[in-house]
Amino acid sequence: MTPLLEVRDLATRFHTLDGTVYAVNGISYTLEEGQTLGIVGESGCGKSVSVLSVMRLIPEPPGKIVAGQVIYRGQDLLTLDEAQMRQIRGKEIAMVFQDPMTSLNPVLTIGRQISEALIAHMGMSQEQARARTVELLEMVGIPQAADRYRDYPHQFSGGMRQRVMIAMALSCMPSILIADEPTTALDVTIQAQIIDLVKALRDRLGMAVIWITHDLGIIAGLAEKVIVMYAGFIVERGEVDDIYDDPRHPYTLALLKSLPRVDRSSQERLATIPGLPPDLLDLPPGCPFAPRCIYRVERCLQENPQLKPVGLHHEIACWVDVTTGREQ
Amino acid sequence: MSDDQVLVRVQGLKKHFPITRGIIIQRQVGAVRAVDGITFDIYRQETLGLVGESGCGKTTAGRTILQLYRPTAGRVIFDGTDLTSLKGNAMRHMRQRMQMIFQDPYASLNPRMTISRIISEPLRVHKLASGPEQVERVQELLRLVRLNPRFINRYPHEFSGGQRQRIGIARALASNPDFIVCDEPISALDVSIQAQVVNLLEDLQDQLGLTYLFIAHDLSMVRHICDRVAVMYLGLIVELAAKDELYDHPLHPYTQALLSAVPVPDPKVERKRRRIILEGDVPSPVNPPSGCRFHTRCARAQELCSQQEPAWRDVGGGHFVACHLV
Numbered sequence A: 001m002t003p004l005l006e007v008r009d010l011a012t013r014f015h016t017l018d019g020t021v022y023a024v025n026g027i028s029y030t031l032e033e034g035q036t037l038g039i040v041g042e043s044g045c046g047k048s049v050s051v052l053s054v055m056r057l058i059p060e061p062p063g064k065i066v067a068g069q070v071i072y073r074g075q076d077l078l079t080l081d082e083a084q085m086r087q088i089r090g091k092e093i094a095m096v097f098q099d100p101m102t103s104l105n106p107v108l109t110i111g112r113q114i115s116e117a118l119i120a121h122m123g124m125s126q127e128q129a130r131a132r133t134v135e136l137l138e139m140v141g142i143p144q145a146a147d148r149y150r151d152y153p154h155q156f157s158g159g160m161r162q163r164v165m166i167a168m169a170l171s172c173m174p175s176i177l178i179a180d181e182p183t184t185a186l187d188v189t190i191q192a193q194i195i196d197l198v199k200a201l202r203d204r205l206g207m208a209v210i211w212i213t214h215d216l217g218i219i220a221g222l223a224e225k226v227i228v229m230y231a232g233f234i235v236e237r238g239e240v241d242d243i244y245d246d247p248r249h250p251y252t253l254a255l256l257k258s259l260p261r262v263d264r265s266s267q268e269r270l271a272t273i274p275g276l277p278p279d280l281l282d283l284p285p286g287c288p289f290a291p292r293c294i295y296r297v298e299r300c301l302q303e304n305p306q307l308k309p310v311g312l313h314h315e316i317a318c319w320v321d322v323t324t325g326r327e328q
Numbered sequence B: 001m002s003d004d005q006v007l008v009r010v011q012g013l014k015k016h017f018p019i020t021r022g023i024i025i026q027r028q029v030g031a032v033r034a035v036d037g038i039t040f041d042i043y044r045q046e047t048l049g050l051v052g053e054s055g056c057g058k059t060t061a062g063r064t065i066l067q068l069y070r071p072t073a074g075r076v077i078f079d080g081t082d083l084t085s086l087k088g089n090a091m092r093h094m095r096q097r098m099q100m101i102f103q104d105p106y107a108s109l110n111p112r113m114t115i116s117r118i119i120s121e122p123l124r125v126h127k128l129a130s131g132p133e134q135v136e137r138v139q140e141l142l143r144l145v146r147l148n149p150r151f152i153n154r155y156p157h158e159f160s161g162g163q164r165q166r167i168g169i170a171r172a173l174a175s176n177p178d179f180i181v182c183d184e185p186i187s188a189l190d191v192s193i194q195a196q197v198v199n200l201l202e203d204l205q206d207q208l209g210l211t212y213l214f215i216a217h218d219l220s221m222v223r224h225i226c227d228r229v230a231v232m233y234l235g236l237i238v239e240l241a242a243k244d245e246l247y248d249h250p251l252h253p254y255t256q257a258l259l260s261a262v263p264v265p266d267p268k269v270e271r272k273r274r275r276i277i278l279e280g281d282v283p284s285p286v287n288p289p290s291g292c293r294f295h296t297r298c299a300r301a302q303e304l305c306s307q308q309e310p311a312w313r314d315v316g317g318g319h320f321v322a323c324h325l326v
């Protein structure tokens, strides 16, 4: 079966005054119809740039997609022109961002913003678009949707704005919803509402979802497949249970160990990862995690490991077998 | 708990921010009831957590306890002295003993000052050290927060977020305080850096005998770092207990919902967990709901709940809660 989306060796860089930022450095993954993929990693590791590249939303200059293919239903999106890409964006693949205020137009009513997309993409009439907008607002749980149609974004709370963004993203029934940290700025109670909503809509509409976050808790409850990113590379990927029960990359392992849990009493000292995340302007030649890694061997400083299987559907990029502590 | 084990006693504390209208003659037309009558003790050398949704009054509570805001009502008794009655020199003297660490390690440090100047500021303000003694003290503080003492002449932009937070901690420690309000000290940091800063705060507490009021969003980290935890909703504390008691046996419906919303990094546990999804947002603190302020979102609300405010009481063993059903 051919996947719905296949990303191959994608690489994106930014040419800035300080030098070249190696934001995404050759990542590959696939997404099947209706599947949920989680992308986790710390801030600055290239999560947003990787999906903005898929959507062809990288500001160019300073950015540039320097290599790779993004194959959606058999078509390489990186070869399309802007007009063709506009047909894909929103209609086939839709995106929800971390800060809804930056993606909503502050001087247009909520209703108008959604219905205009429906008129443009779906060829609906004014009345059809209006009725459908109210339906969508109801679907994402905005109370008194018909009355709130005429409200402006500032009249909505952060959680409600994020619901509006989801309504807008869903307006054209996309096959893929990309959610880039949509709940990071929200309270846990509102985050739970949004996750619940996306899960219900995903199951009802059969969309595939790519959910980006730095929170390993969210991904545990939401994703089937997980990608762990570090310094613009995928360092580990696998089925959700493999990643959490049997993490094999030293970074994933250390990250999971450093997290306290709400459901467990903890007396011990937290495990820490020494040092700092790397500077993407100046990546070391070997493994990007080497300066912070307790498993490091000589080879790690010279050669950057490629992804290789450690189980069925489970891959890591590491020279060492963490179960034995020896070079594999 | 006996009196001498209490460092900070907060009694009926309120902070209202006036809402005014009019350009020339300002009239007060209402008030934001950010903190609306909170009562609790903070024990010596403990870490008391303060949690709740955004806007519920955590920062305002912290700042009002430190007298950075003048309270609208109520008292704060610090080591036996009523802070609300202190003035001038007596207050300045007391201030040395209470400090604050802020959420944003970028905004809270003056970008034009060297690290040395930033950290020594409390030493100058309180006239605690000058000249070579001051330099020595700054170096000692840097070592204490595990930064290289050679950094003293650098500027904030030369440091990472975690390092800047250490500088903020060093500044807070300069006047040898007993009590520190930590207002979301790790929220702005990367996941892998958060554990480093939390361990540092714990070590400093052991080493220097500090007492913390720890304000945070991350309920998992609060369970790790705190001894007791207080849950705030719309300007009031609704529940307070020892941490394991609170997390394992939450009694207030709001605490139950809040805890159930926190995701656990374990797919097997997540599949089995039941979430209590709260409807809607926190109501406005300008016109809080009548009776129990949580009744508009509480799945267990009864008729009584909208009419009468539930009393704040100890239901046994220092587990405090305000709910009609408990």
Ligand SMILES: Nc1ncnc2c1ncn2[C@@H]1O[C@H](COP(=O)(O)OP(=O)(O)OP(=O)(O)O)[C@@H](O)[C@H]1O
Pocket: B017, B032, B033, B034, B052, B053, B054, B055, B056, B057, B058, B059, B060, B061, B285
């Ligand atoms: N200086 C002020 N003037 C007027 N209103 C204020 C002021 N400071 C805070 N408020 C209001 O008081 C309420 C409590 O605010 P506070 O900052 O204490 O909340 P918080 O619990 O710390 O929230 P967060 O988690 O977002 O930091 C909010 O409604 C806020 O808008």
Ligand SMILES: Nc1ncnc2c1ncn2[C@@H]1O[C@H](COP(=O)(O)OP(=O)(O)O)[C@@H](O)[C@H]1O
Pocket: A014, A016, A021, A022, A023, A041, A042, A043, A044, A045, A046, A047, A048, A049, A050, A059, A062, A063, A280
């Ligand atoms: N418009 C831009 N110009 C220059 N550098 C950028 C730009 N956008 C992102 N970057 C850099 O690319 C890297 C990856 O960023 P990003 O994908 O946003 O990280 P995150 O994983 O937090 O989403 C970072 O080093 C970031 O500073």
Ligand code: SF4
Pocket: A249, A250, A251, A287, A288, A289, A290, A291, A293, A294, A295, A296, A297, A300, A305, A317, A318, A319, A320
């Ligand atoms: S390749 Fe080497 S340095 Fe990199 S994660 Fe593996 S053991 Fe650590």
Ligand code: SF4
Pocket: B252, B253, B254, B292, B293, B294, B295, B296, B298, B299, B300, B301, B302, B305, B310, B322, B323, B324, B325
């Ligand atoms: S007093 Fe009533 S409304 Fe308030 S928390 Fe208890 S049951 Fe819910």
Ligand SMILES: [Mg+2]
Pocket: A047, A048, A049, A180, A181
């Ligand atoms: Mg991002």
Ligand SMILES: [Mg+2]
Pocket: B058, B059, B060
């Ligand atoms: Mg605050």
